[in-house]
Amino acid sequence: EVQLVESGGGLVQPGGSLRLSCAASGFTFSSYWMSWVRQAPGKGLEWVANIKQDGSEKYYVDSVKGRFTISRDNAKNSLYLQMNSLRAEDTAVYYCAREHYGDFPPFDIWGQGTMVTVSS
Amino acid sequence: SYVLTQPPSVSVAPGKTARITCGGNNIGSKSVHWYQQKPGQAPVLVIYYDSDRPSGIPERFSGSNSGNTATLTISRVEAGDEADYYCQVWDSRVGFGGGTKLTVL
Numbered sequence: 001e002v003q004l005v006e007s008g009g010g011l012v013q014p015g016g017s018l019r020l021s022c023a024a025s026g027f028t029f030s031s032y033w034m035s036w037v038r039q040a041p042g043k044g045l046e047w048v049a050n051i052k053q054d055g056s057e058k059y060y061v062d063s064v065k066g067r068f069t070i071s072r073d074n075a076k077n078s079l080y081l082q083m084n085s086l087r088a089e090d091t092a093v094y095y096c097a098r099e100h101y102g103d104f105p106p107f108d109i110w111g112q113g114t115m116v117t118v119s120s
Numbered sequence: 121s122y123v124l125t126q127p128p129s130v131s132v133a134p135g136k137t138a139r140i141t142c143g144g145n146n147i148g149s150k151s152v153h154w155y156q157q158k159p160g161q162a163p164v165l166v167i168y169y170d171s172d173r174p175s176g177i178p179e180r181f182s183g184s185n186s187g188n189t190a191t192l193t194i195s196r197v198e199a200g201d202e203a204d205y206y207c208q209v210w211d212s213r214v215g216f217g218g219g220t221k222l223t224v225l
Contacts, residue, residue: 035214045155045163045206047214059213095162104210106153106168113162 002026002109004096009114016086016118022079022096022111030054030074033099035107036081038092038116046092049081050099063089086118122211124218131223138194140220142207145188152190153208154183156201157219163206167192199224 008020020036035050049060049070058070069082079096093115097107125143132138142152152170155163165174167183170190180195194201202224207217 037214044219045157045208045216047216050214061213100168104151106165106208107155107163108165108168108174110162110164 004098004109004111006094006096006111006114009094009116011117011119012086013120014087014118017082017084018086018116020081020083020094020096020114020116022081024077024079024098027098027109029072029077032101033105034072034079035097035099036070036079037095037097037107037110038090039095039113040089040092043092048094051079083116086116088118090116091118092116121213122209122215124207124209124215126205126207126217126220128218129221129223131225132194132197133225134197134199136197138197138201138222140192140194140205140222142190142192142217143188144190144209147188147190147209148186150185150209150211152183152185154192155206155208156203157206158203166205194222197222197224 003025005023012018036048038048051058051070067085071080093113095113096111098109099105100108154167156166157163166177166181170185171183182193184191204219206219
């Protein structure tokens, strides 16, 4: 079964750090671009970052540039998001998502999400 | 950044047809993807590249894209279709519409 499972969410104080993980199974992880997408409580979806198959290209939404780092370990079939200098507005459910093949692809597989709460 | 505009809500009676729009400047020149999200669940891809349907998605779901509007059409609406629906495109980066809550009356 094709599956993505996120972990690592929790409660953190403003200015703190957190590292999210996403474990992939059921497909050749190293063949796909991967993304993180977040959803603040009661709000819509917001793309956060993505990473190329070999990790050589990474892109971020402006609001997290310089604070968040996306990475992957293809040997462990895992995707990561290191989040530093967290702010209240980073509070959200964070989903990892697989990008389908092709140009301008859809996100065809999503994890169940992990909740990050930034609060004092 | 590229703006995608969706109506906040759409209501439809069971068995009728629901149409959810996604507006954007010359969106017809872009590829549009649609996701369904039920409360407490992750999004699910229901239409990709404007009108393609992933395996397992009922034929009742269809899509079109032309000019400044992309449309997700759900025929013979069922109670189980009640959910939030999001459109998505790639511009300089990924963009999502604000979402539309579909209510089945």
